[in-house]
Amino acid sequence: MKNQFDLNSNILSGAELRVLLNSDHISYGEVQTTLKEKGVFVGSIDKSVTVPLLSAMLLTPDNFSRLIEASVVRESKLKTKISTLQLINKDVDWRTPLRGDIFDDDVILIEESENLNFVESPDVVIEGKSVVKIQYVVVKKDYSKDWLEREIKFCGDVCVRQVGDSLALEFLSHHTAKETESINRKIISLVSKILNTSGATSSVTPQGINFDSFDNIERIRFFKRLTSGMPPRLKVGNVDNMDIVLDEAAPELPSDPQIAWMKNAVKGLKIDGERLNNIFLIADEMYYQYYHVRKIDVEFDFSLGANSGSCGVCFSFSAPARTEGAYKKGELAYSFVKIVYDNAVNTESKKNINSDLEIIIKELINKHYKSMIDERGVPAE
Amino acid sequence: MGGELSKKSGEIGEDIAQNLLAQLGWKLTLDNFSVACNNDLHINKNGNSKVSHGEDRVYIYHNPFHDDSSEIVHISVKHTLNKYPSGATLKTHLKEYISELQETIDCARYSPELKTAISSHVLRKNKKHSGLLVWVSSHPDEVNRNIIRDLVNVRLDCEWKYPVYLIDNARAHFLANAVSGAKECFKAEEVEFFYPQMGTAITATEPRSGFFLPLELVASDILPVLYKDSERVELVFYANQHFSLDAYTKLLTYAMRFSYGLVSRIRIGMPDFNPAYHGNDVKSARMKFSDRREEIVPFCFNKTILNPASED
Numbered sequence: 001m002k003n004q005f006d007l008n009s010n011i012l013s014g015a016e017l018r019v020l021l022n023s024d025h026i027s028y029g030e031v032q033t034t035l036k037e038k039g040v041f042v043g044s045i046d047k048s049v050t051v052p053l054l055s056a057m058l059l060t061p062d063n064f065s066r067l068i069e070a071s072v073v074r075e076s077k078l079k080t081k082i083s084t085l086q087l088i089n090k091d092v093d094w095r096t097p098l099r100g101d102i103f104d105d106d107v108i109l110i111e112e113s114e115n116l117n118f119v120e121s122p123d124v125v126i127e128g129k130s131v132v133k134i135q136y137v138v139v140k141k142d143y144s145k146d147w148l149e150r151e152i153k154f155c156g157d158v159c160v161r162q163v164g165d166s167l168a169l170e171f172l173s174h175h176t177a178k179e180t181e182s183i184n185r186k187i188i189s190l191v192s193k194i195l196n197t198s199g200a201t202s203s204v205t206p207q208g209i210n211f212d213s214f215d216n217i218e219r220i221r222f223f224k225r226l227t228s229g230m231p232p233r234l235k236v237g238n239v240d241n242m243d244i245v246l247d248e249a250a251p252e253l254p255s256d257p258q259i260a261w262m263k264n265a266v267k268g269l270k271i272d273g274e275r276l277n278n279i280f281l282i283a284d285e286m287y288y289q290y291y292h293v294r295k296i297d298v299e300f301d302f303s304l305g306a307n308s309g310s311c312g313v314c315f316s317f318s319a320p321a322r323t324e325g326a327y328k329k330g331e332l333a334y335s336f337v338k339i340v341y342d343n344a345v346n347t348e349s350k351k352n353i354n355s356d357l358e359i360i361i362k363e364l365i366n367k368h369y370k371s372m373i374d375e376r377g378v379p380a381e
Numbered sequence: 382m383g384g385e386l387s388k389k390s391g392e393i394g395e396d397i398a399q400n401l402l403a404q405l406g407w408k409l410t411l412d413n414f415s416v417a418c419n420n421d422l423h424i425n426k427n428g429n430s431k432v433s434h435g436e437d438r439v440y441i442y443h444n445p446f447h448d449d450s451s452e453i454v455h456i457s458v459k460h461t462l463n464k465y466p467s468g469a470t471l472k473t474h475l476k477e478y479i480s481e482l483q484e485t486i487d488c489a490r491y492s493p494e495l496k497t498a499i500s501s502h503v504l505r506k507n508k509k510h511s512g513l514l515v516w517v518s519s520h521p522d523e524v525n526r527n528i529i530r531d532l533v534n535v536r537l538d539c540e541w542k543y544p545v546y547l548i549d550n551a552r553a554h555f556l557a558n559a560v561s562g563a564k565e566c567f568k569a570e571e572v573e574f575f576y577p578q579m580g581t582a583i584t585a586t587e588p589r590s591g592f593f594l595p596l597e598l599v600a601s602d603i604l605p606v607l608y609k610d611s612e613r614v615e616l617v618f619y620a621n622q623h624f625s626l627d628a629y630t631k632l633l634t635y636a637m638r639f640s641y642g643l644v645s646r647i648r649i650g651m652p653d654f655n656p657a658y659h660g661n662d663v664k665s666a667r668m669k670f671s672d673r674r675e676e677i678v679p680f681c682f683n684k685t686i687l688n689p690a691s692e693d
Contacts, residue, residue, distance in 0.1 A: 018581075032537070039546060039547035039549070041532075042537070043537050043538050052447070052580065053597075055581070056447065057597045057598070058605075059601075060602050065627070346623045347623075
């Protein structure tokens with residue numbers, strides 16, 4: 001494992017940096033921007049000019065983190081999922097059953113994945129009375145790739161948290177790749193079983209937000225409401241990307257020229273733009289029943305104390321498999337596509353801002369999911 | 382700015398630049414000479430062809446990061462008694478200064494004046510021309526002002542062929558602070574800079590240390606210094622980088638990689654290292670290199686009473 005390169009805790013220089021800069025992971029613009037960050041200005045964006053200049057410098061840890069965040073990490077953004085279990089009462093001790101070697105047989109967690117091994121096995125860390133964290137690192141080997149990708153580490157974690165004094169026990173899981181998503185699912189299942197067996201919870205299955213938690217109309221309405229943000233911390237957002245798929249089980253498309261062109265012509269549609277909230281597919285509810293929105297990217301402005309900026313958040317349903325119909329089991333996941341800070345912030349402040357933003361997005365999702373469920377019992381006006 | 386004040390400002394800028402460059406070991410520079418314009422496309426503000434370009438300074442060195450290369454650095458010094466401009470004006474001034482340097486270099490590289498002036502240097506096969514813009518403000522509120530971070534979004538002219546390296550107040554402050562700290566620490570009159578294995582050099586002919594700081598390290602914001610005496614060899618990294626566990630670990634990675642286990646002590650200097658707050662992070666980072674035997678000494682290079690673990 002010693003020759004394994006971990007981009008998160010390592011830093012490159014010289015020939016290795018040159019390989020990275022010349023790779024497709026790093027764009028021409030990113031090399032030039034990093035040069036500008038270092039106070040070096042050259043007109044050409046051609047890598048034959050810029051890479052020798054940059055690879056003959058030492059990058060500061062901040063320079064390197066920004067470069068990696070903007071490129072390699074782009075492909076493995078941390079995605080978050082939320083699910084909850086109900087405790088039998090708010091004072092029940094749910095932490096003690098999680099003590100002990102519950103992940104002794106960690107092979108079970110990765111048995112379906114080829115070339116996958118734990119670098120750090122799942123570890124239970126009890127943080128105070130209300131939080132238990134389970135973190136791990138896996139490595140995937142693929143010798144067909146260049147050194148940058150030959151061995152890739154993926155981190156994952158599951159955070160179990162009792163929300164305030166309530167009965168809700170929340171699972172907040174983070175994954176980057178399909179592999180860690182699958183491991184998280186198994187960890188949550190195992191923890192749920194242990195808690196249920198110990199009598200701490202009434203159910204063995206955590207409740208999450210899935211694709212089939214909604215009908216077509218509710219689902220798009222839910223996505224649309226997510227764009228409202230959480231003012232004043234998170235302002236109203238703009239949709240700048242979405243994936244739409246026609247629902248084959250839905251009634252036939254009406255002859256309305258606004259939408260009839262999709263009939264027999266479109267199965268899936270990716271729309272890239274700005275302020276897509278205003279296009280009829282989102283703005284007009286009468287069309288909601290005919291299609292699925294499986295993913296939207298929303299750009300929000302944020303203001304957190306002295307820090308402000310903008311963040312792009314991707315909301316999507318992540319299917320457990322690629323098989324036909326598996327999308328219906330897809331669980332809602334969100335990830336930060338990008339975060340831009342108005343002022344220069346150091347790595348620590350960045351971590352704090354990102355953590356605050358994650359909590360706000362979680363609140364946003366829970367608030368609108370709850371309102372959707374509550375409205376079900378209320379007759380339409 | 383009146384003529385007298387402008388002249389005075391120019392002289393102050395020259396003094397600041399000269400002192401700073403001397404700290405970096407750039408002692409033998411060619412100063413204040415004129416290059417005849419040899420490009421008809423160079424036009425002055427009145428729309429007439431330019432007659433000449435003024436070179437503030439030229440410094441030449443053999444580049445330790447690229448094989449068989451000599452670097453000819455054209456230095457332009459800009460000084461203001463006022464604050465740096467802000468917003469769009471800052472970017473406009475930068476573009477103006479860089480364009481001016483591009484024209485100067487473009488004529489200088491074909492100029493008999495420069496050829497004569499540098500004839501005593503034995504240049505290598507590959508001659509590279511670069512610009513160094515020393516842009517400083519003497520305003521008391523700007524002592525440590527970083528304008529580079531305000532210039533990241535500047536749109537560059539794709540016609541600019543020669544790279545231009547910028548030293549602003551913050552960078553000048555860091556470099557001067559680091560060099561004087563190293564001199565004091567080792568009680569040395571000169572600082573021996575360490576040249577890590579980077580760039581495009583593949584041969585083993587280049588020295589890995591010297592007494593001048595190449596442009597590439599000027600812009601790195603990490604200044605590696607080597608100290609040797611009869612008893613020990615030490616490597617010191619001064620990093621213009623706020624302390625965090627992640628940043629410190631990465632700097633340690635550099636130090637471990639470059640030292641090849643041949644030095645007995647490695648010092649890592651950061652501007653805000655505080656042993657009272659960062660002691661555990663230091664231990665945690667050290668554990669990642671538990672097989673290495675070097676003594677690691679973190680320190681703060683901004684002297685305060687809070688840093689007993691100083692460079693001494």
